[in-house]
Amino acid sequence: MSLLDLKNVSLSFAGSRVLDNVDFSVPAGKIVSLIGPNGAGKTSLFNCITGFYKPQQGSISLAGTETVKLKPHQVTRLGIARTFQNVRLFREMSVLENVMSGQHGRTSAGVVDAILRLPRQRREEAAIRGVAEECLTFVGITEGWGREATTLPYGWQRRVEIARALATKPRLLLLDEPAAGLTSGEKEELIDLIRRIRTERDVCVLLIEHDTGLVMRLSERISVLDHGVMIAEGTPKEIQSNPKVIEAYLGVEEDSLDL
Amino acid sequence: MAQLPERPSAWGGLSAILDTPTKQWTVTAVLLAAMVALPFVTDGYITVIVTHALLYVVLALGLNIVVGYAGLLDLGFAAFFAVGAYTVGITTQYFGLNFWLALPLAVVFASIAGIIIGTPTLRLRSDYLAIVTLGFGEIVRLTARNLRETGGASGIRGIESPWIFGYHVQSNIDFYFVFLILAVLGIIVSVRLANSRLGRAWLYVRHDEDAAEAMGIDRVRVKLAAYVVGAIYGSIGGAFFAANLGAISPESFSFRQSVEILMVVILGGIGKIPGVVLGAFIVILAPEFLRGVGDLRYFIFAVGLLLIMLFRPSGIWPARSKR
Structure with missing residues (x-):
């Protein structure tokens, strides 16, 4: 099959x-x-x-x-998730935020949720963060999550990109x-x-x-x-x-x- | 690795100086207290121009979501401002609607306008989008100018100002506080959006559309959301603007107006909330304070703007203090 x-x-x-x-x-x-x-x-x-x-x-x-x-x-x-031939991380955003992007399609909070910050939205944010942290840990990046992603050494950027793809589940x-x-x-x-x-x-x-x-x-x-x-x-x-x-x-x- | 700098936030370099919650709350409280005290310690003229600056804070925060967060160049933002103002003008004047019923209608109409103009155009590259939005702004202004319902070139007069719990909001000081509250709400909403799933999606799409799509982000939908939120800011600004002045005319919503709002955003620092607030105050207040030098003030103001753009191309507000 x-x-x-x-x-x-x-x-x-x-x-x-x-x-x-x-x-x-x-x-x-x-x-x-x-x-x-x-x-x-x-x-x-x-x-x-x-x-x-x-x-x-x-x-x-x-x-x-x-x-x-x-x-x-x-x-x-x-x-289906992918990485790119030339690493394409989001500039001016942290490592963690980069990986969090993968969860976008698996979550649903919109404008109203963001403004009101209801418990549901906060739980979802925590869940997105949790997935991103787990994916980063999985690829072996356990520190520097707050760093601007594009300032990481090249080999690390590649792994962040894989973590980002994995975050789409x-x-x-x-x-x-x-x-x-x-x-x-x-x-x-x-x-x-x-x-x-x-x-x-x-x-x-x-x-x-x-x-x-x-x-x-x-x-x-x-x-x-x-x-x-x-x-x-x-x-x-x-x-x-x-x-x-x-x-x-x-x-x-x-x-x-x-x- | 723990000591490495965080990525720049929506607060720009401010987060480096105001690094503890205590400091942040202190500064916020002091600023807010100063703003509340202002109309009581200055004359009526200052109150009026600061009110105008606060209106620009609201409008520029809205445009900042479109241009700053989502990276869509919009040269016709005054159109949404106009939709808000005219909705309130028409529905209160001709249909006798209460202001508080007209306000949500203004928001709805501006959202619809945002969707109508956004759906076909947001697939375009940003330079084409700029031209389309410019045209849209002019269409709205010319429509307002030529329709009987909008009062033609002379506009609509005698728009009644709103009542809140039996209190008639009508003096300059009343409206000063209305716009102060709107600006504060506008800032809170902007901050919350920036730190949300949608706010991040705007940045992803702005930085790399392909990579964002590969992450499961629907770029057209995300951009449309930015457009509509921006339109809502504009319409709320316009609705209260109409209520404040009591009269509106097409010339309040010209291309010049759109450019002025865009100037606030770019001058202050695209995407940076305190920068946008500061930009609004500079763009509105500087020409007023330069009144003493007569017509020379426009020249001085223009040179000042050029110098700022020359030496701080990414806006007045510092992006980061150290790197």
Whole structure:
């Protein structure tokens, strides 16, 4: 039973085809990686799944619910959370406030509640804060919650972004190059964190990643995208020996993939 | 890591100086006492111009929610001010409605106006939004100018001032206190909104719309809420403005008026409540105190504004004392 299902998804911008009849699925309870050379369409695929891009054809569904027609915030409320390739935390806001944003779609207080500060609103605020604190603690950030988020060291910002995504209480978490720019020590922590997200929170993880070593160690399934076409799908072992994958990579950058 | 600075709050640098509740309450109490005593220790002229400044505090707090919190440039804010004033003018004059019944109607009409203008336009980028709101402001003013119901160019006269529990609110000092109460309420509401789920959503959307949407925030809805809350502030200001003057005319709601309110917000410091309050006092009081120098006062005022924007581009109010 797969959690996320893409069928015949095609996306074009101004006549050029970015995604070409992509079939793709994420099985429930798995850590899945999406790899492929630069410009293969990986982030575009993420944007289709999260509702930011509207594919011209095909269907995308989360646990049977069609998402193509939904707006990004509705997709998030359905249970898909994401991080961005370039960390995009909210400027001039604290770490805690950044993570609290994830609870917006799960809560309901409006103008009148804010003005009157009734017990219901205060309970909700406390609950939002509680979720944010729990998510921050989970990703290993236990201090500096009042700091302006964008002043944190880069590796921390990445983890705050993951905490923020977790605060939306997703069923599926999309990570766009989560290891980019991290030190090798931080990468080890990231591997551990992603595994814990899956096992302790029961959240499926789909990641785009260029660090092949990390992908091979972490993933249970790997899909390979090249020029908008899904060219291979399988276990890390199968992918490593797939001639099409080797060709796709060797054609682009020879040293980047030590298969 | 514990000593690192907190993020800037709606209070700006003030939170660094007034770091304990005792200090905050002391300063608040002293300021409030001074404001209450003011009309009794100064002459009637000062009372009237400070009343006008307090009206601007209310209007600017409303615009601050739109521009400061939600980051939507609105060049036609006077339209909501006009809707409030004209609703009270028309319903009390022609339909004999009591002021206190006209007031909620003014709020409802301004909200509807906010939704009508906001729904199609809030999907636009901010520069387009600025043009649309500018047009909206002019439409409202020209409509008021040309309709028979709104009294045309001469407007509406003889609007009766309200009664509160058998007391007729009519003197300048009475209205001074009305606007003081409105300003204080306006500040409390602004502070509470800033520290709420919705207030945070405004900031998220302002800083990064895509990331906000990815967090499950409906950006159009959140922006519309800011627009409507701003409209309500404007309409309440307008309703009491009409009751205070007893007469309104289209020229009170010109583009110049919108710009003046926007100037208060930008001058004081976008998004910073004490800055907005200070800005209202400067924009209204400075030209009055410069009356001694005749027409030169506009020149001096303009140079002063330019200097402030040059040296404090993010407003007079300090963003943070230390970083």
